[in-house]
Amino acid sequence: MSSQKYSGRVLGCNGGLYMVDVGHNIYNCYAKGTFRYEKLTPLAGDIVEFVLEDNTGYITNILPRKNDLIRPPMANLDKLFVICAAKNPAPSYINIDKLCAVACNRDIEVEIVINKCELAPEKAEEMRKIYSECGYKTECLYNSHENPQEVCEKLKNDTLCGVVAFAGASGVGKTTVINALYPEFILQTGSISAKTGRGKHTTRQTKLYKIPYGKNAYIADTPGFSLLDFESFFFFRKDELPYAFPEFSDCMGKCKYVKCTHTKEEGCAVLEKVKNGDIPSTRHESYLSLFENMKKQKDWELKKQ
Ligand SMILES: Nc1nc2c(ncn2[C@@H]2O[C@H](COP(=O)(O)OP(=O)(O)OP(=O)(O)O)[C@@H](O)[C@H]2O)c(=O)[nH]1
Ligand SMILES: [Mg+2]
Ligand SMILES: [Zn+2]
Incomplete structure (x- = not known):
């Protein structure tokens, strides 16, 4: 039996199979290596080595990480877009600030995106002021679901810098914004519950998408965290x-x-x-x-x- 060694970038995990991008192809791989005994699991963004045996990939090694995050579960991030909505769902400063703090602790650049600004312009301005005063690059987006052009003008260049991810509460518009930037990905978006005013956790998994014309550039869509989930982890x-x-x-x-x-x-x-x-x-x-x-x-x- 012949086995050949490859290395590539983990895009995500689906039913126990990791999708690994090697440039010209994406292989589905099982995790097999000794890293499992060290309680290490591959994360989206990891660079891994794997062998191919009878067309099935087996990950044998995870290369050293530049950084990693628990929420969202990712490795080797170059930039984190912390996204919130001016309204629907109502913004939570503590959640935004916790995400920013964790990213800063891991030396990951942060950019703040305030979405749905047309729903609460005054709140949006209050938030823009807070985060730009703290030195964060901050962008306000209006009607992102109907106006992809504006999203592209404000954010596209900032996404072309290696591995970037969008993180924030469910329903703030992470997937909508990624769709506006890269319509070729055709990602599913959800609605906001009329009863609770919150999102419905439409995106279920953290997944990296390869930016077609960027050089080794990836963008990750991540599931919106629930409040409880977010409060209970230490970092x-x-x-x-x-x-x-x-x-x-x-x-x-x-x-x-x-x-x-x-x-x-x-x-x-x-x-x-x-x-x-x-x-x-x-x-x-x-x-x-x-x-x-x-x-x-x-x-x-x-x-x-
Ligand atoms: N009014 C308004 N609605 C928006 C805007 N951006 C997104 N939406 C809507 O907000 C809802 C939620 O958007 P999603 O992109 O699915 O939100 P998400 O952050 O990916 O949510 P999860 O996947 O659940 O974490 C959808 O109905 C979008 O059409 C905006 O700028 N203005
Ligand atoms: Mg989503
Ligand atoms: Zn002091």
């Missing part, structure tokens, strides 16, 4: 948290106490900026809430990730 130590808020960076080392937690201390440079309006109060509220949550985390819970 890094709480002393790393201040560094995951880029707008705090000028204050680091300037607080009165060396061990300042930036929560309530006297002489805290961060609190001073919040008071003056130089740091948006919603961002500091998210920081406090994440800090409280992380205080409860045990070391073993962190290791599990």
